[in-house]
Amino acid sequence: MSAPAPARAHDVFISYSTRDSATAEAIVGALEKRGISCWIAQEDIPAAKGWPEQIVRAIQSSRVVLVVFSRNSDASEQVLREITLAAESRRPLLPVRIEDVKPEGGSAYFLADRQWFDLSRRPVIDLGDHLAAAVRQAMGETPDKKVRKFGDWPRPTATTGILIGGSVVMTILTHVAFVSLDVRGISDAATAFVVFVFWAGSATGAREVYRWWSNHK
Numbered sequence: 001m002s003a004p005a006p007a008r009a010h011d012v013f014i015s016y017s018t019r020d021s022a023t024a025e026a027i028v029g030a031l032e033k034r035g036i037s038c039w040i041a042q043e044d045i046p047a048a049k050g051w052p053e054q055i056v057r058a059i060q061s062s063r064v065v066l067v068v069f070s071r072n073s074d075a076s077e078q079v080l081r082e083i084t085l086a087a088e089s090r091r092p093l094l095p096v097r098i099e100d101v102k103p104e105g106g107s108a109y110f111l112a113d114r115q116w117f118d119l120s121r122r123p124v125i126d127l128g129d130h131l132a133a134a135v136r137q138a139m140g141e142t143p144d145k146k147v148r149k150f151g152d153w154p155r156p157t158a159t160t161g162i163l164i165g166g167s168v169v170m171t172i173l174t175h176v177a178f179v180s181l182d183v184r185g186i187s188d189a190a191t192a193f194v195v196f197v198f199w200a201g202s203a204t205g206a207r208e209v210y211r212w213w214s215n216h217k
Contacts, residue, residue, distance in 0.1 A: 009037070009061065010037040010038055010039040010058070010061070010062060011031075011036050011037045011038065011062065011063050011064065011135070011139060012031060012036060012037070012038045012039065012062060012063065012064050012065070012066050012135060013038075013039050013058050013059050013062035013064070013065045013066070013082075013086070013091075014027065014028060014038055014039065014040040014041075014066055014068065015065055015066065015067045015068065015073070015079050015082040015083060015086070016040075016067070016068035016073055016079065017068070017070065017072035017073040017075075017076045017078075017079060018042070019070075019072040020068050020070050020072055020073065020098065021042065023068060023070075023098050023119075023124070024040060024068045025040070026123070026124050026125070027066070027068065027096065027119075027124050027131070028040050030124045030125065030128035030131060030132070031128075031131065031132055031135060033128065034128065034129070034132040035132075036132055036135055036136070038066075039058045039062060041054075041055065041058075055082065055085075056085065059082060059085050059086055059089055059091060060085075060089050060091075062091055063091070063092070063139045064091065064092045064093075064094055064135055064138045064139050065082065065083070065086035065091045065092070065093050065094070066094045066095075066096055066135065067079065067082075067083060067093060067094065067095045067096065067107075067111065068096055068098060069095045069096060069097045069098065069099075069101075069103065069107075069111070069116075070097075070098050070099040070101065071099055071101050073107075074101065074103055074104060074105070074107055079107070080105075080106045080107055083106075083107060083110045083111070084106070084110065087110050092138045092139070093110060093111065093114050094114070094115070094117060094134060094135060094138045095111045095114050095116050095117070096116075096117045096118075096119055096131070097116055097117070097118050097119060097120050098119045098120055099120055100120045100121075115134075115138075117130075117131060117134045119131075
């Protein structure tokens, strides 16, 4: 008798109640769109394979077990078995709350002290990036911080270049104008007005510099 085929390689095992299938599929779609592979029972268990065996293999070959938590899953014996197996297999558990309910009974024992992700107020389509970051953190990954070389930086737009150059010119003219008006005996009010105009131009350019830097750092 040939040995059963190993479970498909994946990052996340999705534990959920079949009553929450639509939400579970939306979570899978959001994660896989962001490069995180998922295993979900209704799609990944071959028809000819034994259900319990495939569930065990999938959990043990996963890096994280994501629990789609709701009233339905809290009452599900199957979900509780999957959570228990994940804990016994030392797989990180990431409970994702899709309803504003707290775990009770057996699930409370395993999930009470976990870091929760809340989808009870906003849909996953709005929080996909945050959910993916939480999954990667649970997998022990840290965000990559790419160090840009000088040649990698995008060139500023024409508007940005004009404002940056203008800010430099305004800074110089502010100093010149202040000295010149003071020497000529112009009133303090007029001097202050001219300095303010030059300063405003410099501030606009500085803000544009900061905005460009923030978008490309």
